[in-house]
Amino acid sequence: xxxxxxxxxxxxxxxxxxTSIRELLKEMKNIxxxxxxxxxxxxxxNNKEIAEEVRYLEVRMDKLNYQIRIMAMLAARNIEDAExxxxxxxIAQAAEKISNAAGDIVKLLSYKLTxxxxxxxxxxxxxxxxxxxISKSSAAVGKKIGELKISSETxxxxxxxxxKNKWIYGPKGDIELQEGDVLICIGPEEGMEELNKLxxxxxxxxx
Amino acid sequence: xxxxxxxxxxxxxxxxxxTSIRELLKEMKNIxxxxxxxxxxxxxxNNKEIAEEVRYLEVRMDKLNYQIRIMAMLAARNIEDAExxxxxxxIAQAAEKISNAAGDIVKLLSYKLTxxxxxxxxxxxxxxxxxxxISKSSAAVGKKIGELKISSETxxxxxxxxxKNKWIYGPKGDIELQEGDVLICIGPEEGMEELNKLxxxxxxxxx
Numbered sequence: 001x002x003x004x005x006x007x008x009x010x011x012x013x014x015x016x017x018x019t020s021i022r023e024l025l026k027e028m029k030n031i032x033x034x035x036x037x038x039x040x041x042x043x044x045x046n047n048k049e050i051a052e053e054v055r056y057l058e059v060r061m062d063k064l065n066y067q068i069r070i071m072a073m074l075a076a077r078n079i080e081d082a083e084x085x086x087x088x089x090x091i092a093q094a095a096e097k098i099s100n101a102a103g104d105i106v107k108l109l110s111y112k113l114t115x116x117x118x119x120x121x122x123x124x125x126x127x128x129x130x131x132x133x134i135s136k137s138s139a140a141v142g143k144k145i146g147e148l149k150i151s152s153e154t155x156x157x158x159x160x161x162x163x164k165n166k167w168i169y170g171p172k173g174d175i176e177l178q179e180g181d182v183l184i185c186i187g188p189e190e191g192m193e194e195l196n197k198l199x200x201x202x203x204x205x206x207x
Numbered sequence: 208x209x210x211x212x213x214x215x216x217x218x219x220x221x222x223x224x225x226t227s228i229r230e231l232l233k234e235m236k237n238i239x240x241x242x243x244x245x246x247x248x249x250x251x252x253n254n255k256e257i258a259e260e261v262r263y264l265e266v267r268m269d270k271l272n273y274q275i276r277i278m279a280m281l282a283a284r285n286i287e288d289a290e291x292x293x294x295x296x297x298i299a300q301a302a303e304k305i306s307n308a309a310g311d312i313v314k315l316l317s318y319k320l321t322x323x324x325x326x327x328x329x330x331x332x333x334x335x336x337x338x339x340x341i342s343k344s345s346a347a348v349g350k351k352i353g354e355l356k357i358s359s360e361t362x363x364x365x366x367x368x369x370x371k372n373k374w375i376y377g378p379k380g381d382i383e384l385q386e387g388d389v390l391i392c393i394g395p396e397e398g399m400e401e402l403n404k405l406x407x408x409x410x411x412x413x414x
Contacts, residue, residue, distance in 0.1 A: 043298065091315070094246075094308040094312045098309070101305045
């Protein structure tokens with residue numbers, strides 16, 4: 001049996017990654033904003049791939065929460081620090097609640113009902129969310145997002161990039177794409193097809 | 208003592224607003240996406256006005272959840288319906304958890320600490336969130352969002368509009384602005400000032 005990626009992540013040893021509280025909070029905020037969008041998209045489009053990303057981010061959030069607790073305790077030296085850190089922990093706990101709730105939403109997809117529960121029930125716009133990966137042969141490898149004119153040519157926005165075990169949230173135009181990057185994208189279906197062709201090496205430029 | 212708006216909302220009688228489960232879920236999804244952004248913005252910019260909107264949306268979410276439970280029970284006629292509705296209720300409950308967590312985040316602002324807790328702690332971009340209202344004398348009254356070229360001239364995006372007790376989430380270009388509308392906006396500080404001048408009637412067009 002193949003162990004899903006999020007499950008593996010859950011059992012990985014928690015490494016103490018030295019970082020700042022500021023960095024931890026920033027990542028938690030980014031996860032919160034992304035995970036809510038992804039959870040709803042997974043359920044609306046009955047998309048298990050996106051649901052898997054949600055589970056993965058949920059596990060990542062748990063780890064960040066563990067780290068931030070340790071950092072906060074180490075950082076508090078006096079009552080004023082401690083008050084600040086209590087605030088930090090309250091925000092961190094709320095962030096974890098949000099990611100757990102997103103996890104609750106996608107759990108629905110694992111109930112083996114004969115019919116999908118809510119596909120496109122509340123779909124209104126023409127936007128879809130897709131997970132696209134970059135092939136070795138793609139002309140996009142080594143190019144910056146801005147250079148490729150993804151947004152203006154296809155109407156697709158990249159919400160996040162997963163690069164191996166790291167996430168880049170809300171990537172800006174100066175991020176260089178690499179082989180194997182997984183892009184979480186939102187946009188019109190047609191533009192998404194076009195972008196996918198570029199990423200798979202089927203076309204050389206977006207037009 | 209002035210009773211804050213969200214508190215009044217809490218004690219208003221719950222009226223049964225006839226609507227569809229689809230509409231209820233759509234609004235809950237919109238609130239989830241908006242409330243997370245707003246909660247973080249409130250805390251990062253130490254902004255009590257935005258925090259008040261969060262509390263208001265949290266109360267609104269409670270009401271929607273109450274309504275959706277009633278609707279779901281009335282809708283379930285057989286086992287297949289009931290399974291679907293159980294899924295709907297699970298999503299609704301997760302949505303409420305998300306809005307409660309957002310409420311937990313902004314509660315920090317009501318602790319009367321001598322120093323703000325996290326102002327701009329994780330601020331990285333130049334974007335700010337502001338609540339702007341439209342004066343009677345503004346040239347924007349009666350104009351469509353698209354006509355005003357708000358996004359292209361100022362870089363500001365309207366996340367939501369509160370019009371009396373109703374919300375318009377992610378308004379499109381064809382929405383006509385009205386006197387008294389409250390716009391929740393995100394964008395660069397400079398563009399925000401420019402837009403505010405238009406909305407207050409200090410300038411006639413954005414340039």
